[in-house]
Amino acid sequence: MTTLLQRALDTRARTWSQMQEIQATAEREGRDLTAEERASWDAAEADLTAASQDVERMERMARLDAVQRDSVVVAIGDAAGENPEDRQATADAQYRDAFEAFTRRGMNGVTTEQRQLLMSNQTEIRAGATSPGSAGGYFIPTDTLARITETMKAYGGLLGAANVITTASGNPLNWPTNDDTSNVGAILAENSQITEQDVTLGQKSLGAYTYTSKLVRLSLQLLQDNAFNMESWLTRKLGERIGRAVAAHLVTGTGTNQPEGLFTNATAGVTGGVSATAAITYDDLIDLQHSIDPAYRTSAQFVTSDAGLKLARKLKDGDGRPLWEPSVQIGTPSALLGSPVLIDNGVPAPAPEAASFGFGDINAAYVVRQVAGGQMMRLEERYADYLQVGFFGFMRLDAAPDDGSAFRTFVHGDAA
CATH class of the missing domain: 3.30.2400.10 (Major capsid protein gp5)
Structure with a gap:
C-alpha cells in the first residue's frame, strides 16, 4: 500500500516535472513565458509548496512516531536464560509501569515493588506544598x-x-x-636543526x-x-x-x-x-x-x-x-x-x-x-x-x- 508520505513525494515530483517542462518549452522556442504558462507555473508552484509542506509534516511525524512505537518487548521464559538486553528491557518496562502508576495515582497508588523502583530513581526536591511521601522528582x-x-x-x-x-x-x-590551521611544515635542509613551533x-x-x-x-x-x-x-x-x-x-x-x-x-x-x-x-x-x-x-x-x-x-x-x-x-x-x-x-x-x-x-x-x-x-x-x-x-x-x-x-x- 502506498503511504501518504510516498504519495506526497510523488505529487511533488510530478509537479516539479511540470514546472520544468513549462520552462523547457519556452527555452526551446526561444521566447518568454506566455500568460497561460505563467498562470500554470504559479499554480504548480503553489501545489509544490503544499506538497513540500506535507512531506515535511509527515517526515516530522514519522520521526516522532518511530520513537513512540519503539516499545520495550518483555521476554517470556526462564529469567536465568535472559541475556543482558532482555533483562534491561524487562527492567525498563517495569519502571515505565511504575512511573505510569505514579503519574495517575501518586505514591499511594503504587505497589511496594513499584515504590522501590521509583525511589531508586529519585532526586530529592523539597516542595513545601507536598506531603513527605511525594516530595521528590522521579526520572x-x-x-x-x-x-x-x-x-x-x-x-x-x-x-x-x-x-x-x-x-x-x-x-x-x-x-x-586548538586552531593549528595557520601552522605549516617546512623543508629541512641537510644538517640543519628543526625549527620549533608550539x-x-x-x-x-x-x-x-x-x-x-x-x-x-x-x-x-x-x-x-x-x-x-x-x-x-x-x-x-x-x-x-x-x-x-x-x-x-x-x-x-x-x-x-x-x-x-x-x-x-x-x-x-x-x-x-x-x-x-x-x-x-x-x-x-x-x-x-x-x-x-x-x-x-x-x-x-x-x-x-x-x-x-x-x-x-x-x-x-x-x-x-x-x-x-x-x-x-x-x-x-x-x-x-x-x-x-x-x-x-x-x-x-x-x-x-x-x-x-x-x-x-x-x-x-x-x-x-x-x-x-x-x-x-x-x-x-x-x-x-x-x-x-x-x-x-x-x-x-x-x-x-x-x-x-x-x-x-x-x-x-x-x-x-
Missing part, C-alpha cells in the same frame, strides 16, 4: 524521555544536527581547543541550565480515566514547552544565564547589499558556501527559517532555473545549490541587518551538553481543593559554539 522513563527529546528536535532543528553530549551529572564539562591550546566549558516545562494541572477525573493515554499526552506537552525554550536559545541565546546560540556571535561570511527589502541573491548564496573551508563543506548545510526558505525558493540561476531542488525520494532531503537545508524558526526572519541564513558543518560548529534523566514532579496536595494534581518536568542543558571556522552567516545589508 522519566527512557522511552518517554526519548519522545520529549524528539519533540524538542521537531520544534527546533539545530538540536538534531549539533554535536550532542549526554552526561550523567551537571558538573562543569571542560574540553581543550601548539597553542585553549579551553571551553559547558554547565547545565535547568529548563522547566512550567506547571501543568490535571483534574482527578482525567487522571482516573484509564481510556485516556495521559502519559503520552503529558509527555508531549512537557516536550513542547521545554523544546520551544531550548530551540530559541540554541539559535540566538545570549550566553549570559542561558546557552550561547549558534548565530549569536557567528562570523558573517557574506553581507548583502543595501536594499529597500531584505533580499538575497544567487551570488550571495554561492559566496556563503565558499566562505567556509572545503574541509567543512562536505557535511555542510544551510540553516534558515521558513521565511528564509520562502525567499530562497524564489531565486533562479542565470538560465532562469530555480535554485531549490525538491526531494523526490524518501530519506533524501531537498537541497539548495546541492546542500541540504535545515529549517529552524528560531533563526531571524529576513530583515535589514539580520543574519537570516547560515551555512556550515553544524556538528563541528556547535556542541550541546544534555544531562541524562529528565525528571517530573507531582504535586498532590497543593491543588487538592480544586480536585487537581499539578505536574512539571525539567531537564538540564547547555550549549555553545565549538569550531567557529565551521559555520558562517549571511547578513542582510542596510535598508535603502
